[in-house]
Amino acid sequence: MQHSNSLYRKRKLLNRTVMVLCSAAALFGIFWLLAILATLLWQGVTAIEWSTFTERTRMSGGGLGNAILGSIMLTLGGTVIGTIIGVGAGTWLAEYGRESVLGSVIRFINDVLLSAPSVIIGLFIYALVVLPMGHFSGWAGILALAVIVIPVVIRATEDMLKLVPDSLREAASAMGAHRWWVVVRVCYSGARAGIITGILLACARISGETAPLIFTSLNSNQWNFFDLGSEMPNLPMTIYQNMTINSFIPRQVELAWGGALILTLTILVLNIIARFVSRDANKR
Incomplete structure (x- = not known):
């Protein structure tokens, strides 16, 4: 005792x-x-004013309007391309290639990509796209960001589809539904919230990526309205340049802090939305 x-x-x-x-x-x-x-907040809130969003980046002064627009285009482009490929590949792994050798190989490669440094991905796209084209471009930046998105979306899609009970698939098949109809109408409906959460988290991840853009889209202090064939201004690169190359100009440093605040708040909002989507899915 x-x-x-x-x-x-x-x-x-x-x-x-x-x-x-x-x-x-x-x-x-x-x-x-x-x-x-x-x-x-302390350093960046003083730089947030209307001209920050409407004026382009200049050598001294100006705003971050062109960089914000460029970041939106790069992030949306990378997310859309990565989502299309990632959802398709994740669906195949969960529904058609669960026990296949090819499926195991793809999962292994996907795990490697999940942990691959983004700078390596930037170098890969640089060798594959930028060098043959002979110049930096928005398309190269979008492809680099899409490669980062793909493994995240693949993992989320496969995991969420595997959580859908097989009894639902069997019930739909017993009613005469084709396999593709079962996947689209039954499996996607049950896994929709989890897949959306994975997409939002992938979008939040690439929003602040700098290393891949150094080798792909580079940067510009001009407005770029959907000309993806040329250099694309973006917020991470502008922050980097203002805090290094232009660090002797007080206004540029102030804009860098403002850009960092905008970027952080954007990523924070995306993560909060992902949390809410995931929580609603768990309640169901």
Whole structure:
């Protein structure tokens, strides 16, 4: 009896110790997150004004309008292309190639791509697209971002489709439905929220990517209205250049902080939306 009480006290002490350590680690991470957000707000809010969104980037002064527009085009383009390929590949893995050798190979390659540094992907697109074309372009940037999106969407699509009960597929097939109809009308309906969440998270990830764009779309201080064949202005590269090359100009540094704040808030909103979509799916 005494031994049992002693063992209970040791386990209780260990449990409390682990809880304290976990809570301290969580508070440590939250502190730095709040510190980063507070710094961005303090440094960047002074640069946020109407001209920031309407004027183009200049050597001194100006705004971030062209960079914001370019980032929207690059991000949307990369997300759309990556989503189309990713959903298709994830559907095939979940519905047709679950146990096949090709499916296992694709999953292995997808896992490698998930952890691949974005700068390597940028170099790959540089060698594959930029060098043959002879110049940087918006298309090259979109392709680089799409390669980052694809493995995320593949994983989300496959995992969500696997969660759809096989009984639903069998019931639809028993009623005479074709396989493609079952996938589109039954499986996608059950996995829709999870797939959308994966797409939103992939979009949030590529929104702030800088390394791939250095080798693909580069940057420009001019407006670019859907001319994807030329250099494309973008927010991450503008922030990088303003904090390095133009760091001796106070207004450019201020705009860099403002751009960082805009980028952070955008990514934060996308992550919050993804959370809400995922939570609604779990309630169902």
